[in-house]
Amino acid sequence: MDYLDTYIETLEITGEYSDNTVQAYASDLKRFFLFLKKKIGRIPVSDDLDSSTIKDFLESENRTGLSASTLHRRKVVLTRFALYLVNIGVFSRNDVLELFAWKQELWKDIYTREVQYLTDTQVEKLIATVAEENSPKSIRDTALLSLLLETGLPIGKLISINLSDIDLTNKRLNVTFDHGYYSYPIENSIDPLKVYMTSARKEYIQSDSEEALFISQMGGRISRQGVWQLVREWGERAKINTPISPRILRNTKVKRMVKAGLSTADIQRELGHSNRYSTRALIRKLNRRIG
Known part of the structure; x- marks a missing residue:
């Protein structure tokens, strides 16, 4: 134009x-x-x-x-x-x-508007659809989606994760935010991550010195757009009845925390929110929908 x-x-x-x-x-x-x-x-x-x-x-x-x-x-x-x-x-x-x-x-x-999230059944269907293909891409995407669903990380932080941020021994993901540091337990996503790190990732990297955890098919760090595209693609292939996005997967994690009874402060720390007002607003919307 x-x-x-x-x-x-x-x-x-x-x-x-x-x-x-x-x-x-x-x-x-x-x-x-x-x-x-x-x-x-x-x-x-x-x-x-x-x-x-x-x-x-x-x-x-x-x-x-x-x-x-x-x-x-x-x-x-x-x-x-x-x-x-x-x-x-x-x-x-x-x-x-x-x-x-x-x-x-x-x-x-x-x-x-209502906060959108996936049901437990939809999450299971999504992960099963990705895993059943058994290709380097599906192995990477299973690890990425599992980690996103378990941590609720913002997409910017997700794509910035390096290998050194993963503590395989203690099953933790260490993330630094502008306002502090948080160590996420990754009990559920550790196995898909191990499989990806020892197989598919090696097929994508162009150099052993590559630090990024999630690698695109072009050989470099995966982009925001790349994550958006893979989330949307797998949602369609899993026949989820609504278009899904990284935000919806993040909300799915928040829904689980709310239902588990976590405090606002705990949810704020896990989401990486810099102030509690954003967290409270999201929790209120979720509570209205969850009922």
Whole structure:
């Protein structure tokens, strides 16, 4: 789309945002424009940016199970891009107000929607479907999904795990968060991890010096997108009746902790939340659904 590249270049030049933030903005905008291109059947231009398209895009993203914070970022990115178009004279401020006039209704739906998670039966079906293929990919994915379901790690932490973070002897996973350190018991996922580390991982790595635990088929550390894709793929193959995501698997772990009677403080530590308010909000939503 016209102006997209110049906007990203402007963000890079001003230095107001970190490289990671600029990359996230670029990724969000490209995702939106791919959605728009598919909708209108051609390469989009700035005149194609209207309120119904933005609303349709965010509602589509909402249905995939993204967290409210990620959806909020998508909206912020689109808003700031629209304001950039105002600054360079493409849009007027009234245009921007019209683009986002509907947002209160949408965000009310996003923040009050039910928390999605898998039932125990769905978890068993998912793991069984992955394991029955018995390929290097399925061995890796069994280990990854088992670890994600047991720890509830955020996807960023999951993909950053190194071999040195796994304590095979004591069956622990050691993770450092910005606000502290946590050692996760991994009794349930240790066996799939051992199988992966001694077999499939060796087929993926390009160098014995590779530190990453989970390796992509390209030979490097697996990416966020790679995890999203494998979770979605196995969910479809297991015929789970709703699209699943890493967030839904994380919520599944939280559901188990809530049902087991863990305290808010314990759940907060395991989730790596920096403040208790996020944890409390999630627990309240889960309790409403669990009943």
